[in-house]
Amino acid sequence: xxxxxxxxxxxxxxxxxxxxxxxxxxxxxxxxxxxxxxxxxxxxx
Amino acid sequence: xxxxxxxxxxxxxxxxxxxxxxxxxxxxxxxxxxxxxxxxxxxxxxxxxxxxxxxxxxxxxxxxxxxxxxxxxxxxxxxxxxxxxxxxxxxxxxxxxxxxxxxxxxxxxxxxxxxxxxxxxxxxxxxxxxxxxxxxxxxxxxxxxxxxxxxxxxxxxxxxxxxxxxxxxxxxxxxxxxxxxxxxxxxxxxxxxxxxxxxxxxxxxxxxxxxxxxxxxxxxxxxxxxxxxxxxxxxxxxxxxxxxxxxxxxxxxxxxxxxxxxxxxxxxxxxxxxxxxxxxxxxxxxxxxxxxxxxxxxxxxxxxxxxxxxxxxxxxxxxxxxxxxxxxxxxxxxxxxxxxxxxxxxxxxxxxxxxxxxxxxxxxxxxxxxxxxxxxxxxxxxxxxxxxxxxx
Numbered sequence: 093x094x095x096x097x098x099x100x101x102x103x104x105x106x107x108x109x110x111x112x113x114x115x116x117x118x119x120x121x122x123x124x125x126x127x128x129x130x131x132x133x134x135x136x137x
Numbered sequence: 138x139x140x141x142x143x144x145x146x147x148x149x150x151x152x153x154x155x156x157x158x159x160x161x162x163x164x165x166x167x168x169x170x171x172x173x174x175x176x177x178x179x180x181x182x183x184x185x186x187x188x189x190x191x192x193x194x195x196x197x198x199x200x201x202x203x204x205x206x207x208x209x210x211x212x213x214x215x216x217x218x219x220x221x222x223x224x225x226x227x228x229x230x231x232x233x234x235x236x237x238x239x240x241x242x243x244x245x246x247x248x249x250x251x252x253x254x255x256x257x258x259x260x261x262x263x264x265x266x267x268x269x270x271x272x273x274x275x276x277x278x279x280x281x282x283x284x285x286x287x288x289x290x291x292x293x294x295x296x297x298x299x300x301x302x303x304x305x306x307x308x309x310x311x312x313x314x315x316x317x318x319x320x321x322x323x324x325x326x327x328x329x330x331x332x333x334x335x336x337x338x339x340x341x342x343x344x345x346x347x348x349x350x351x352x353x354x355x356x357x358x359x360x361x362x363x364x365x366x367x368x369x370x371x372x373x374x375x376x377x378x379x380x381x382x383x384x385x386x387x388x389x390x391x392x393x394x395x396x397x398x399x400x401x402x403x404x405x406x407x408x409x410x411x412x413x414x415x416x417x418x419x420x421x422x423x424x425x426x427x428x429x430x431x432x433x434x435x436x437x438x439x440x441x442x443x444x445x446x447x448x449x450x451x452x453x454x455x456x457x458x459x460x461x462x463x464x465x466x467x468x469x470x471x472x473x474x475x476x477x478x479x480x481x482x483x484x485x486x487x488x489x490x491x492x493x494x495x496x497x498x499x500x501x502x503x504x505x506x507x508x509x510x511x512x513x514x515x516x517x518x519x520x521x522x523x524x525x526x527x528x529x
Binding site for chain 2: 094095096097098099100101102103105106107109110111112113114115116117118120121122124125128131
């Protein structure tokens with residue numbers, strides 16, 4: 093029973109942890125793309 | 138005299154176990170050559186399994202195995218055990234594989250469509266579901282966690298976690314991980330079809346073709362490493378080296394190194410990794426009920442990964458106006474690029490003009506990150522929870 097409790101807690105914390113880290117990556121990508129916007133080269137509209 | 142016939146005597150004593158292991162090795166070699174299933178790994182694993190099951194009668198003899206042999210009344214390590222101790226137990230092989238994988242991955246599709254990153258998290262559900270299933274089957278928490286990581290669909294991560302938590306189960310876990318990765322084309326379609334309707338599979342998606350600035354491609358691996366290092370430090374050997382490989386690729390000034398990592402390093406380490414894992418498959422450790430359980434649980438892990446990804450995509454569709462093809466969720470597993478190709482193939486089966494390869498690749502690349510992070514989470518959480526719940 094203790095092992096099962098362990099399993100469910102691991103699932104909860106584990107999935108929450110993976111989502112949290114990937115949310116941070118998402119925010120980081122959004123910020124990076126906003127900051128490093130490529131200037132249109134000459135001749136492009 | 139006995140020493141001369143040590144091989145024959147050893148074989149006669151355990152003939153059916155040896156024959157069964159030759160058969161298992163033969164099947165792996167057959168799958169590699171005839172079916173082209175992960176040949177770079179399954180062939181060395183299969184041959185390694187045969188090598189380590191060549192009989193010895195003990196004693197100082199030329200029949201000593203590649204694993205261990207007796208010499209001057211002392212047990213000394215054979216060549217493949219030296220590789221195992223030096224390359225796998227030290228985690229050098231899986232980490233070097235990550236450098237190679239990082240150099241192979243183009244993260245542009247994910248940077249073009251970053252929301253796909255969440256599918257890389259959802260498709261890790263199978264890992265945690267399988268851990269619970271393994272606990273129910275009586276495996277101890279560390280072994281269960283190592284078995285669950287088969288669901289990362291990522292060989293090096295499986296090896297990395299198992300080498301820390303369950304060294305004795307390393308061989309069956311690795312064989313299961315790589316076998317099911319090669320069987321992704323067989324496992325994924327029925328699970329996807331069971332969970333989606335034809336109408337859902339026909340949903341079309343936008344392809345983002347925007348160019349990613351070079352600075353972003355360079356900063357991405359550096360920032361990912363820093364964030365992972367702060368949030369999940371234990372995952373750094375994996376994600377850090379994966380990102381190092383990617384930086385070599387994207388900096389565009391180390392072309393020679395990038396190509397070496399993608400080709401020579403990947404080939405050499407894969408070869409050594411495969412034959413060493415195969416050589417850890419001695420019948421006395423491999424022919425057990427545990428191995429059967431691990432193989433079954435590995436399949437469960439893959440099925441629930443795919444299901445987790447698909448159901449997450451369907452959940453998003455409940456709240457979102459812009460519908461996502463739920464098959465994209467299945468591409469969130471780490472098996473790259475196979476998972477995304479299968480999703481595209483299934484989409485084409487329903488509608489020949491539906492091109493969802495790019496979003497599928499984005500999710501697939503996210504799966505690479507998700508699986509490594511999941512591995513890091515498991516490594517960090519298992520000892521902490523065991524302590525918290527007083528589990529010995």
